[in-house]
Amino acid sequence: MIDGVKIDVPNLTGSEWLNCRLLDFYTYTNTKTGELLDGTIVAKYKGLKFFITKSKKYQNKTYCSIQGSLHKYFNKGKHNANDFTLYHLQKIIAELEQKFSVEPKTAILRNLEFGVNINTTITVNELLKNLVCYGNYTFGTLKIERVKVGKNISQQRTELKIYDKGKQYNLEVKNLTRIELAVKKMEFLKAYNITTLSDLVNINKIKPLGGLLLSYWDDVIYYDKKVNWKQLTPFERKKLLYYATPRNWEDFDRKQRYRAKKHFKELMHFYSTSKTHQDIAHLIAEKTEILTASFCPQINHDLHPKETALNVHELTVRIHSYNVDKNNTKMRNKKKVENPTKKRRVCCVCKTSISHKRTDAKYCSKKCNNKVNGVKRTKRKQRIRQTEIKLLNKLIPILYKNKLELIITYKTDEGIYSDSLQQKEILTTKFWVSKIKTVVVNGYRKNSKTILLTESRAKKLIIIVNKLNVKKLDNEKRI
Incomplete structure (x- = not known):
């Protein structure tokens, strides 16, 4: 740096x-x-x-x-x-x-x-x-x-x-x-x-x-110059060629230069390949980020970093192709050696060669990229589902206390809405239960964190609460 x-x-x-x-x-x-x-x-x-x-x-x-x-x-x-x-x-x-x-x-x-x-x-x-x-x-x-x-x-x-x-x-x-x-x-x-x-x-x-x-x-x-010229209008072609001439930028004042730069970036964003x-x-x-990172040795490594000479040795071999003495980094007879073979870069999924792609590329195509990310999404959803099931099982035994505060989010054709309700206020139908997306539970314990339930776990909680409230209402009518 x-x-x-x-x-x-x-x-x-x-x-x-x-x-x-x-x-x-x-x-x-x-x-x-x-x-x-x-x-x-x-x-x-x-x-x-x-x-x-x-x-x-x-x-x-x-x-x-x-x-x-x-x-x-x-x-x-x-x-x-x-x-x-x-x-x-x-x-x-x-x-x-x-x-x-x-x-x-x-x-x-x-x-x-x-x-x-x-x-x-x-x-x-x-x-x-x-x-x-x-x-x-x-x-x-x-x-x-x-x-x-x-x-x-x-x-x-x-x-x-x-x-x-x-x-x-x-x-x-x-x-x-x-x-x-x-x-x-x-x-x-x-x-x-x-x-x-x-x-x-x-x-x-x-x-x-x-x-x-x-x-x-x-x-x-x-x-x-890697631009899809066929998609440009005649006016846009003239402007792009005008922006590509260094001499023209010297004549701009500050406001003109700001507008020209903005227009040029828009053209390159939409039409550049x-x-x-x-x-x-x-x-x-x-x-x-790499150069300014603070030094932190691994716990199973020697706390003393490698000597500077070792870094120079590795770079000198790669740059000058000379055989270098490992002890004192001096060249021995200056005999050239063959360049080390580059490691073949392949796709992480199908093992196809990606040597023609960017140095930070990991996949050969969008299909392989989506395949890996799909697996990651599935695992992430599974972890969320398992966590929410455990939280739901903790909530069910205490529902009889009727003290929970619920923030219910549901989706209709008109948009997404949220209602803040007490547990005892919930009396609804199957139609509205099917529209529920998430439920945030407050008042689980004193000074406890809020609990977020999604998808089927949220609907199951509301169904159970709804049944308890209906049953309680019937008992009151009988009395």
Whole structure:
């Protein structure tokens, strides 16, 4: 979830890092005098840069800061193409405090990047072609190390990035998409109360960032041309083609843009044969939940989580196809091995292959889906029926007390109605009993919960109550 950061570390003077054996500093100097040209020295370590800068305003004053990817630091500076969970982030921040004396509560965030890596059902190249705009901003080309990898929307306080993570690290996968939001000014996150490094391990502050990322994606105009054109009217065809042109969105004012976006989404909802935009939104929400989940080990497992090296080992084998030493994750002679075979995905009911469907698909057709859900509904109804039978058997022996309060719901041709009646007030016919749907019983015991009876159990209760009241009425007449 959390990736790039820029942090000011005010609790340090710089001597702590200079004396740290893990950091080797370098800078630009005057070859004659040895004077620092910009007053800054830099050290690189596992994807992070450590800066020590001399103040130009105050004598003998230095500023310490860190810049880089915490996700990449977690992977020993190699990549950030795997999942980086909240638990991993907590571990990295604790390591920064231990090794480099960075106090999380006083370390101030200046920039922040957060996003998710998702496996889309289409290639990233195809996805990028379908991006039209965001608001009145058209997408620009995103370059990382001079290589075109995706598209971005750069604003004053934020930058939205959508790019090919596989292309960035020369992976064989073609559908590993990175959707990321870079915050240039922390004022943008003022409502989330995220200011220091310690805030990044607060699950209540980090979880809403997933919703923020999802809202950005929802506002992206996505057009993939998979539309049933025959059903469109000539006017709707012209409007859809007009909306598919990025340049036209720049000319809209706020009200026009709101109406255009609403109309475009309606057209895509009714006539589009593809749900890629919605599917990606689902993947973002799902991955966010996974990455921000708190760590909870199973009771029958070791309480100590696996070492970071094991995660890197598994990812490196999959990405680079190298044989890796399991003990220290170093490559042995860099001999390539065959890619592990993918597990064949089949329908949960008929075992038909569903490799062509979405990654979260479980069934090959609606028929199999209905079959499974039908069994679940039957079991659920059986449980409800058994529970209600037990409750009804408890009520029958106490009906002679004549103290129950009943709320009876019945259905007629005119609609559904509810009546609140005392037990002694019920005198009805078989016709009205057949219309009863539910009965809510109050006053079963003092401070007891209400009892809900449905279908035949509700009708049986009313039949018994009705017989008791008729019998009591006959006895009174005889007297």
